[in-house]
Amino acid sequence: MSIESGTTEVSREPGGDQERAGFDEIHILWISEGMSCDGDTVSMTAAGQPSIEDVVLGLIPGLPKVNLYNKVLSPSLGGEDFLAPYRAAARGELTPFILVIEGSIPNQNIIEGDGYWTSFGNDPDTGEPLTLNWWIDRLAPKAWAVVTAGTCAAYGGIHAMAGNPTGSMGLSDYLGRDFRSRGGLPVVNVPGCPIQPENFMETLIWVLHHAAGSAPPPPLDHMLRPQWLFGRTVHEGCDRAAYYEQADFARDYNSPKCQVKVGCWGPVVNCNVPKRGWMAGLGGCPNVGGICIGCTMPGFPDTFMPFMDEPAGGSLSSILIKPYGAFIRRLRGITNIAVNREPKWHHNKPELTSGYAPYWRPSPARPQRGTR
Ligand code: SF4
Numbered sequence: 001m002s003i004e005s006g007t008t009e010v011s012r013e014p015g016g017d018q019e020r021a022g023f024d025e026i027h028i029l030w031i032s033e034g035m036s037c038d039g040d041t042v043s044m045t046a047a048g049q050p051s052i053e054d055v056v057l058g059l060i061p062g063l064p065k066v067n068l069y070n071k072v073l074s075p076s077l078g079g080e081d082f083l084a085p086y087r088a089a090a091r092g093e094l095t096p097f098i099l100v101i102e103g104s105i106p107n108q109n110i111i112e113g114d115g116y117w118t119s120f121g122n123d124p125d126t127g128e129p130l131t132l133n134w135w136i137d138r139l140a141p142k143a144w145a146v147v148t149a150g151t152c153a154a155y156g157g158i159h160a161m162a163g164n165p166t167g168s169m170g171l172s173d174y175l176g177r178d179f180r181s182r183g184g185l186p187v188v189n190v191p192g193c194p195i196q197p198e199n200f201m202e203t204l205i206w207v208l209h210h211a212a213g214s215a216p217p218p219p220l221d222h223m224l225r226p227q228w229l230f231g232r233t234v235h236e237g238c239d240r241a242a243y244y245e246q247a248d249f250a251r252d253y254n255s256p257k258c259q260v261k262v263g264c265w266g267p268v269v270n271c272n273v274p275k276r277g278w279m280a281g282l283g284g285c286p287n288v289g290g291i292c293i294g295c296t297m298p299g300f301p302d303t304f305m306p307f308m309d310e311p312a313g314g315s316l317s318s319i320l321i322k323p324y325g326a327f328i329r330r331l332r333g334i335t336n337i338a339v340n341r342e343p344k345w346h347h348n349k350p351e352l353t354s355g356y357a358p359y360w361r362p363s364p365a366r367p368q369r370g371t372r
């Protein structure tokens with residue numbers, strides 16, 4: 001069996017061969033045949049603000065008409081019918097399109113002889129499987145924008161762990177950091193294991209508005225993540241952060257307190273899930289008792305393992321905050337008792353003791369105007 005192995009054939013010219021924005025109609029070619037569990041597609045179907053249905057049905061003002069090709073949401077029965085737009089795009093007959101990659105990219109070059117790691121359809125002439133790498137090599141240079149769905153596609157994720165046999169990597173490692181799409185964009189990364197549904201949809205909406213010519217390019221950080229979504233840490237949005245500040249730490253997973261001593265990496269992880277919630281605003285890892293294991297981060301999972309151990313930095317910071325936190329917690333406890341009382345003038349006695357004393361009413365306790 002001979003398989004055409006994946007070699008990067010994309011333009012290395014940053015910003016070269018660009019297409020203007022201002023499209024009335026655009027295609028989204030979503031390939032989930034990277035090394036993955038398809039969890040990002042499943043997660044995306046839970047989005048509500050907006051939903052993928054809102055986008056496809058044209059319910060969002062200002063967006064181009066969107067034709068989505070995704071195997072889970074496809075009305076086709078699969079096979080050649082489903083593959084037709086992908087084959088047309090590879091021939092350069094379907095433009096413009098946004099390429100969405102889900103799953104990490106294996107290294108076909110390390111395979112000696114026949115074989116492949118993952119494939120998407122077959123070559124109609126030979127009947128041989130077409131590798132994911134084959135598709136990326138042909139579609140990425142023609143795509144108006146390239147977006148990753150999930151940490152595996154963004155940074156390699158679980159399949160790219162130390163000791164893996166596939167040489168898996170994220171898409172920008174495969175294409176090169178200087179890759180630019182036909183729209184002049186680098187790879188747009190939406191990490192998460194899986195993606196938070198609205199994080200992905202918001203990013204897609206921004207890219208679609210940009211394609212329509214009504215928005216600037218999405219602002220990305222140095223790891224090519226949307227800045228407005230990944231610019232804060234989990235800790236900065238966590239419901240339990242007040243416990244941390246008071247050095248009140250959970251010792252097991254049945255506690256509502258800060259979980260840093262039972263393995264939470266939230267203080268150093270870029271993710272908005274505690275603020276945004278998971279579905280319909282509900283959930284969000286540490287808010288509902290799950291330690292943050294850094295699933296949006298480039299080093300996930302190796303950097304954050306073993307998951308249930310206290311992070312080294314967490315150990316230091318929790319020791320340092322202890323004297324301040326314990327002292328402040330005690331003072332706040334005393335003040336809390338003091339402020340949990342009603343004012344003494346709230347009573348049903350015959351006299352008013354609230355201190356009410358209008359200046360026009362003579363009072364023996366107060367000198368009258370003009371008497372001094
Ligand atoms: S549970 Fe994690 S994210 Fe929340 S306050 Fe504690 S360390 Fe920070």
Ligand code: SF4
Nearest residue numbers: 271285292293295296
């Ligand atoms: S809070 Fe942590 S574990 Fe949860 S989604 Fe964000 S990065 Fe992943």
